[in-house]
Amino acid sequence: MKLKILFFLTFNLAICNVQYSQDIINILGTNGLFKIKDASNDFLTLSQSSGNLSLNRSFLLPNTTNSAIGIIYKGQERFIHNYQAPGTHGINTFIGINSGNFTMYGSTIQASYNTGIGVNSLVSLTTGYSNVAVGVNSLYSNTIGKDNTAVGNSTLFLTTTGYRNSAYGSSSLYNNTTGSFNTAHGYQSLFSNTIGWTNSAFGNGSLFANTTGSYNSAFGSSSLANNTTGEFNSAFGVSSLVNNTTGVFNSSFGPNSLRYNTTGSYNSAFGMQSLEFNSTGYNNSAFGLYSLHHNNTGAYNSAFGEGALTNNTTGMRNSAFGRNALFSNTTGSNNSAIGYDAQVPSGTSDNQVRIGNTLVTYAGVQVPWTITSDRRWKSDIQNSGLGLGFIAKLRPVSYFRNNDEGKKTEYGFIAQEVEEMLKEAGIENSGMLTVTDEGMYELRYNDLLAPMVKAIQELKAENDELKEKLAKFEEMQNKLVNEIEILKSKNNEIREVKLTRK
Numbered sequence: 001m002k003l004k005i006l007f008f009l010t011f012n013l014a015i016c017n018v019q020y021s022q023d024i025i026n027i028l029g030t031n032g033l034f035k036i037k038d039a040s041n042d043f044l045t046l047s048q049s050s051g052n053l054s055l056n057r058s059f060l061l062p063n064t065t066n067s068a069i070g071i072i073y074k075g076q077e078r079f080i081h082n083y084q085a086p087g088t089h090g091i092n093t094f095i096g097i098n099s100g101n102f103t104m105y106g107s108t109i110q111a112s113y114n115t116g117i118g119v120n121s122l123v124s125l126t127t128g129y130s131n132v133a134v135g136v137n138s139l140y141s142n143t144i145g146k147d148n149t150a151v152g153n154s155t156l157f158l159t160t161t162g163y164r165n166s167a168y169g170s171s172s173l174y175n176n177t178t179g180s181f182n183t184a185h186g187y188q189s190l191f192s193n194t195i196g197w198t199n200s201a202f203g204n205g206s207l208f209a210n211t212t213g214s215y216n217s218a219f220g221s222s223s224l225a226n227n228t229t230g231e232f233n234s235a236f237g238v239s240s241l242v243n244n245t246t247g248v249f250n251s252s253f254g255p256n257s258l259r260y261n262t263t264g265s266y267n268s269a270f271g272m273q274s275l276e277f278n279s280t281g282y283n284n285s286a287f288g289l290y291s292l293h294h295n296n297t298g299a300y301n302s303a304f305g306e307g308a309l310t311n312n313t314t315g316m317r318n319s320a321f322g323r324n325a326l327f328s329n330t331t332g333s334n335n336s337a338i339g340y341d342a343q344v345p346s347g348t349s350d351n352q353v354r355i356g357n358t359l360v361t362y363a364g365v366q367v368p369w370t371i372t373s374d375r376r377w378k379s380d381i382q383n384s385g386l387g388l389g390f391i392a393k394l395r396p397v398s399y400f401r402n403n404d405e406g407k408k409t410e411y412g413f414i415a416q417e418v419e420e421m422l423k424e425a426g427i428e429n430s431g432m433l434t435v436t437d438e439g440m441y442e443l444r445y446n447d448l449l450a451p452m453v454k455a456i457q458e459l460k461a462e463n464d465e466l467k468e469k470l471a472k473f474e475e476m477q478n479k480l481v482n483e484i485e486i487l488k489s490k491n492n493e494i495r496e497v498k499l500t501r502k
Contacts, residue, residue, distance in 0.1 A: 085111040092116075096136075098123050118153075124160075135170070141177075155184075158194075169204070175211075186221070192228075203238075209245075220255070237272070254289075271306070288323070305340075311347070328437065345436040361404045371446065386425055387454035393421050394448075413448075415441035 072080040077097045084090025085104040089112040094100030099121040104111035106127040113130045116122035121133040126143045131150075133139035138150040140157045147164040150156040155167040157174045165182045167173040172184035174191045181198040184190040188208055189201040197214040201207035206218040208225040216233045218224035223235040225242045233250045235241035239259050240252040248265045252258040257269040259276045266283045269275035274286040277294050284301045286292035291303040293310040300317045303309035307327055308320040316333040320326035325337040328347040335344045337354045344352035356363060375381065395417055400407045415433060419441070422430050432447035 088112045094122065096121055099133075101125060121150075172201075189218075206235075240269075257286075274303075291320075343436075345434045345442060347437060359403055361401060361406075361408075384450045384454045386427075386451035388458040390421055390425055390451050391448075391455040393424070394418065412445070413443060415443040418443060 071078050071083075074097055078094075078099070079097055080095050081100065082090070082092050082094065083100060083102055083104065084092055085106055087107045088104075089109055091112055092100060092114045094114075094116045096116065096118040097120070099116040099118060100114070101123055104125055104127070109129050110127040111125065111129060114122055114125060114128065115131070116125075116133045116139070118134055118138055119136045120140050121135065121138045122131060122142060124141050124143050125131070125139075128142055128145045128148075130146050131139055131142060131148045133142075133148075133156070134151045135153045135155055137154045137157055138152065139145070139148060139159060140154070142148065142156065142159050144161050145159055145163045145165075148156055148159065148162065149166045150173075151168045152170045152172060154171045154174055155169065156162075156165060156176055157171070159165065159173070159176045159179075161178050162176055162180045162182075164180055165173060165176060165184075167182075167184045167190070169184065169186045169189055171191055172186060172189045173179075173182060173193055174188070176182065176190070176193045177195060179193050179196045179199075182190055182193060182196065183200045184207070185202045186206055187204040189203065189206045190196075190199060190210055191205075191208045193199060193207065193210045194212060196210055196212050196216075199207055199210060199214060200217045200219075201210075201224070202219045203221040203223055205221060205225050206223045207216060207227055208222070210216065210224070210227045211229065213227050213230045213233075215231050216224055216227060217235065218227075218241070219236045220238045220240055222242045223237065223240045224230075224233060224244055225239075227233065227241070227244045228246065230244050230247045230250075232248050233241060233244060234252070235244075235250075235258070236253045237255040237257055239255060240257045241247075241250060241261055242259050244250060244258070244261045246263050247261055247267075250258055250261060250265060250267045252267075252269040252275070254270060254272040254274060256273045256276050257271065258264075258267060258278055259273070261267065261275070261278045262280065264278050264281045264284075267275055267278060267281065268285045269278075269292070270287045271289045271291055273293055274288065274291045275281075275284060275293070275295055277296055278284065278292070279296055281295050281297050281301075282299045284292055284295060284299060286295075286301075286303045286309070288304060288306040288308055290306060290310045291308045292298075292301060292312060293307075294313055295301065295309070296313045298312050298315045298318075301309055301312060301315065302318070303320045303326070305321065305323040305325055307324040308322065309315075309318060309326045309329060310324070311327060312318060312329050314331050315329055315335070318326060318329060318333065319336045320329075320342075321337070322339045322342055324341045325339065326335060326343065327341065328343055329335055330347045332344065332346065332348050332352065333350045335350065335352045337344060339356045339360075341357040342354045343357070344354045346352070394413055396411065397414060398409050398411050401410060419433055422428075422433065430447075432444050434442040434444070436442065
């Protein structure tokens with residue numbers, strides 16, 4: 001009885017009256033741990049009006065498989081514990097109000113190697129293992145998921161059975177349930193993902209709306225933000241592929257590249273704002289700043305160089321190589337241009353090829369051009385109506401090209417004069433002449449070959465006719481000569497007879 005009174009007094013001096021500095025010493029002579037228990041419950045409550053409680057040695061928190069042992073509470077809620085299910089390896093650490101739980105179960109590594117730091121982190125865990133949750137409500141719904149890492153408030157909040165996901169940033173991978181192998185870095189990145197697999201999102205809001213889409217990679221704020229079910233897309237740059245929903249196999253590199261793409265697929269955009277306005281176009285390749293910038297539904301286009309095919313909207317199967325090549329092409333299809341600012345005559349026409357720009361002063365190849373001429377490529381074949389009369393009216397000229405600093409003399413024709421000659425011949429729609437969208441005339445010299453041949457044929461016909469007439473004249477001449485000779489001979493005979501008679 002005396003011993004109990006002594007202990008009570010000592011405890012009261014040490015704990016309740018903190019103005020006195022006292023030690024509580026075990027004097028029972030036993031080797032057991034020193035225990036203090038509140039008479040009203042199972043908790044030890046220490047309080048004082050000011051200052052701090054000092055702990056000069058270690059505080060022992062035993063490994064426990066009992067929810068009533070080895071738990072530090074905050075109010076009535078568990079706050080720090082290392083609960084492990086019976087038969088498991090354990091090695092769990094839970095810090096935060098309601099972090100972890102006491103319903104875990106399993107065997108060996110199940111329900112083991114988990115770390116939860118933050119209010120309600122890993123609160124639903126059952127057999128899941130090797131999870132790390134740091135932040136309020138992080139991995140809140142996870143039950144059997146494993147190898148997940150969640151850092152940030154509400155990260156991987158709804159994940160239940162998904163595994164090997166990594167989420168860094170508040171609400172990243174928030175709605176993920178069974179999706180696995182996803183990586184999200186940034187506020188609300190992969191926020192809506194539910195069952196999508198193997199997605200990577202780096203940047204605030206990247207892949208925000210993705211639900212079931214898989215194998216997507218987004219790097220940059222809002223990149224692939226509206227993607228829902230699209231798969232195998234890669235977006236690198238702020239707002240790249242931001243509006244893609246169901247498009248697949250797209251690759252965009254650069255801010256705003258493929259920005260408005262929704263369902264278009266198999267597109268590749270490299271450069272700021274390349275293919276920015278593409279929505280449903282597919283199988284396009286754009287390399288360079290603003291390349292294929294305004295393309296909307298056009299498909300199978302290739303643009304290489306800053307501004308190449310930048311104004312194309314619905315044109316298809318175009319190829320542009322060089323800065324601003326095919327810049328003015330809008331709806332034209334199957335056009336090709338090679339060189340800086342190389343433009344075809346009309347941006348709304350099809351099947352045109354341009355090599356070089358208006359600054360070019362020389363173009364050469366090692367061998368002559370070979371032009372297709374098979375009759376199977378042609379229809380309504382007729383003899384040429386242009387010949388000697390047309391050729392005779394052409395005015396051959398010599399000139400200097402304005403952009404030729406060397407002032408080399410060139411020879412040819414003036415396209416506007418040729419146009420007048422064609423009109424006089426009754427020909428209004430000739431492939432020999434082309435007028436560009438800017439009103440510049442172009443002349444296809446190759447088409448002059450047929451009228452020249454026709455002119456030569458006409459000259460030959462006239463020559464043959466003249467030869468024939470000449471032959472007739474020569475024949476008549478020969479006859480006349482013969483007749484004259486005969487007459488001369490007879491005249492000589494008559495003269496001789498007259499002389500003999502004399």
